Amino acid sequence: MPCPDLGALRASIDGGPAPLRDHLHACAACADTLAELQRNAELAAPAIALTAPDEPPGTDDVEAALARLEQRRARLAAARTAPAQLPTPTPATTAPGPGGRRGRRLRLGTRARAAAAALAAAVVLTGLVATPAGRAAASGFLAQFRSQRFQVISLDPGQANRVGEVVAELVDTGVFSGNAFKVSGIGEPVVAADRAEASRLTGFAVPAVDPAVLPGGVGPDPERILVTPARETRLTFDRDHALDYLRRNGRPDAQLPERFDGTQLVVQLPAVVVQQFSGRDGGPALLVGKAGTLGLDAEGGAGLEELREVVLDLPGLPAETVAQLRAIGDWRSTLPLPVPTDEVRWRPSMVEGAEAISFTDQSGRLHALLWQRDGHIWGVAGVVGTDEARDVANSLG
Amino acid sequence: MEERPLRAVGDEVGTRAGARERFALVFRQRYRELYGLGYRLLGDHGEAEDVVQETFLKLDGHPVLDRPDDEVAAWLRRVCLNTAYNRLRGQRRASARMDRAGRAERAEDETDAGASPLLDVLRAEQQRAVRQALASLPEKQRACLLLRHAGYSYAEIAATLDLAVGSVGVLLARGERAFRDAYLDSDADPGAHDALP
Numbered sequence: 001m002p003c004p005d006l007g008a009l010r011a012s013i014d015g016g017p018a019p020l021r022d023h024l025h026a027c028a029a030c031a032d033t034l035a036e037l038q039r040n041a042e043l044a045a046p047a048i049a050l051t052a053p054d055e056p057p058g059t060d061d062v063e064a065a066l067a068r069l070e071q072r073r074a075r076l077a078a079a080r081t082a083p084a085q086l087p088t089p090t091p092a093t094t095a096p097g098p099g100g101r102r103g104r105r106l107r108l109g110t111r112a113r114a115a116a117a118a119l120a121a122a123v124v125l126t127g128l129v130a131t132p133a134g135r136a137a138a139s140g141f142l143a144q145f146r147s148q149r150f151q152v153i154s155l156d157p158g159q160a161n162r163v164g165e166v167v168a169e170l171v172d173t174g175v176f177s178g179n180a181f182k183v184s185g186i187g188e189p190v191v192a193a194d195r196a197e198a199s200r201l202t203g204f205a206v207p208a209v210d211p212a213v214l215p216g217g218v219g220p221d222p223e224r225i226l227v228t229p230a231r232e233t234r235l236t237f238d239r240d241h242a243l244d245y246l247r248r249n250g251r252p253d254a255q256l257p258e259r260f261d262g263t264q265l266v267v268q269l270p271a272v273v274v275q276q277f278s279g280r281d282g283g284p285a286l287l288v289g290k291a292g293t294l295g296l297d298a299e300g301g302a303g304l305e306e307l308r309e310v311v312l313d314l315p316g317l318p319a320e321t322v323a324q325l326r327a328i329g330d331w332r333s334t335l336p337l338p339v340p341t342d343e344v345r346w347r348p349s350m351v352e353g354a355e356a357i358s359f360t361d362q363s364g365r366l367h368a369l370l371w372q373r374d375g376h377i378w379g380v381a382g383v384v385g386t387d388e389a390r391d392v393a394n395s396l397g
Numbered sequence: 398m399e400e401r402p403l404r405a406v407g408d409e410v411g412t413r414a415g416a417r418e419r420f421a422l423v424f425r426q427r428y429r430e431l432y433g434l435g436y437r438l439l440g441d442h443g444e445a446e447d448v449v450q451e452t453f454l455k456l457d458g459h460p461v462l463d464r465p466d467d468e469v470a471a472w473l474r475r476v477c478l479n480t481a482y483n484r485l486r487g488q489r490r491a492s493a494r495m496d497r498a499g500r501a502e503r504a505e506d507e508t509d510a511g512a513s514p515l516l517d518v519l520r521a522e523q524q525r526a527v528r529q530a531l532a533s534l535p536e537k538q539r540a541c542l543l544l545r546h547a548g549y550s551y552a553e554i555a556a557t558l559d560l561a562v563g564s565v566g567v568l569l570a571r572g573e574r575a576f577r578d579a580y581l582d583s584d585a586d587p588g589a590h591d592a593l594p
Contacts, residue, residue, distance in 0.1 A: 005566075005567065006566070006567050006571075007564065007565070007566030007567035007568075007569075007570060008566060008568045009566070009570070010566040010567070010569050010570035010573075011565070011566035013553065014545075027403070036574075037570055037573070037574075040570075040573035040574050040575075040576070040577045041573055043573075043577050043580070044542060044546060044573045044577065045546055046574050047523070047530075047576075047580060048437075048527060048542060048543065048546040048548065048576075049437075049532070050523055050524050051436070051437040051440065051524060051527055051531070051543070052436070052437060052525050052527060052547070053432070053433060053436045053442070053445070055426065056429050056432075056433065057429055062424075062425055062428045062429065063450065064423050065424075065428060065450070066421060066428070066448060067426065067433075068450065068455055070423065071452065072450065073444070073457060076454075089585045153436055176534060253483060253486075255447075255483065256486050257443055257444060257447050258443070258446060258447040258450050259443045283442060285463075293583070298552075301443070323479055342510070
């Protein structure tokens with residue numbers, strides 16, 4: 001009998017074609033090969049058994065999975081017949097415009113624009129992915145972003161446009177939707193009678209500004225105190241729409257876990273108070289602001305890191321912007337601050353020992369300082385000199 | 398609108414209802430085994446569930462649903478494995494960043510398991526080593542090993558992988574040899590390979 005091939009020898013271990021015994025007695029080479037195959041199989045069997053799930057799904061699990069599948073089938077069927085439900089294009093969007101896709105932003109209604117604005121904030125906040133350092137730091141934290149410091153993200157006009165286009169399309173196509181935007185007047189500030197009322201509305205102390213540090217020509221008392229209450233907005237992630245979006249945009253093999261579907265991105269926008277001081281001409285000359293910290297969290301099947309990864313990997317986002325966001329070490333406590341490079345110059349600075357960022361507009365007349373301290377975001381801005389702005393900032397305690 | 402005989406409309410409705418029932422029946426029959434395959438490859442319950450869902454979405458309306466059960470089963474296994482492989486390739490493309498994140502997550506898991514039996518930690522490490530060794534194999538060898546050691550017959554493996562039955566033994570022999578080399582070269586504690594069932 002000729003030597004059996006490797007496959008026949010292996011099959012013999014599993015009870016395959018068996019008349020090999022006589023040959024094996026006579027052929028030491030085949031006997032050795034079979035012994036090796038036996039050893040390999042005996043090593044593989046218990047090892048590979050370790051990869052099996054501890055418990056197979058029960059009947060209830062199977063029925064629940066079938067129900068989820070039926071829901072997905074229904075959603076997909078609805079999505080295929082849904083184009084008529086999308087906002088009707090206005091003449092402005094159907095006319096060929098510069099940049100092509102830019103016109104889509106014009107289709108967004110008021111709610112959609114509000115959603116886009118919050119989503120843009122979320123994109124910036126998520127600043128996007130879990131670095132090893134970030135993950136390690138996160139092990140002791142809540143899975144939640146809390147801004148404690150700033151990181152400037154420079155955006156030229158083209159990059160800013162592209163980020164805007166991506167965000168608009170995500171809202172336009174239903175990848176993110178936000179029912180919370182039904183609230184009317186969201187983001188509109190109200191005028192507080194005085195600092196006490198502003199403190200009550202915001203929930204934190206509103207500092208008095210020492211008139212002695214105010215620049216010349218600026219009135220000693222605030223002309224107006226504007227308060228924007230804290231609010232929370234929720235953006236719901238639709239996995240199937242996201243997959244459609246990714247596949248339409250050059251990612252035919254895109255995959256997203258089913259559990260991501262329906263996850264809510266919770267954007268906690270802080271209360272903000274701005275004291276507005278007038279100059280000699282009665283117009284606003286100096287703004288002194290204070291806010292709580294921005295927060296971001298994810299509720300549902302996807303974690304914040306995972307959604308951050310999805311957002312950072314979105315096709316269309318400028319690579320340089322994504323690289324800047326990825327370079328942030330501790331993204332959970334660092335607020336990316338988008339700065340338009342064609343409008344503003346910036347440099348790092350200090351306010352009472354806290355890291356700050358100093359901004360100057362292209363005219364050189366407007367200066368601003370932004371810093372975070374004691375769980376609050378602070379800002380001073382106006383038609384003042386850099387040193388004058390810093391004097392006011394340092395006086396705020 | 399074109400008028401159709403009432404019986405034809407009734408037949409069509411009946412066919413659709415029959416297809417839905419058939420689909421649900423196949424789902425109930427095959428869910429567990431496909432879930433097991435997905436889990437063996439991916440090592441994550443959520444990912445395994447996703448793969449099975451994707452697989453059945455592809456079955457929805459596919460003509461193979463009208464074929465005999467064994468052909469449907471082989472088709473489902475093939476699609477399930479391909480879907481899982483696509484997912485693994487996507488994960489690889491997501492690069493070392495995800496690997497680092499995964500290691501950090503495992504480290505956290507292991508830290509969290511402080512009160513768990515040491516055995517659980519060792520078992521988790523062994524599972525990682527096994528999956529790492531399997532991942533180094535060509536996809537067909539890997540699928541062949543998983544299917545055989547999950548109890549599938551040579552005929553079922555051949556149907557799933559679109560092979561001649563006679564080729565399964567060779568694939569299995571080469572796969573087990575490659576697995577042995579990769580597994581014993583892995584960074585898991587070599588002694589641990591013999592320590593646990």
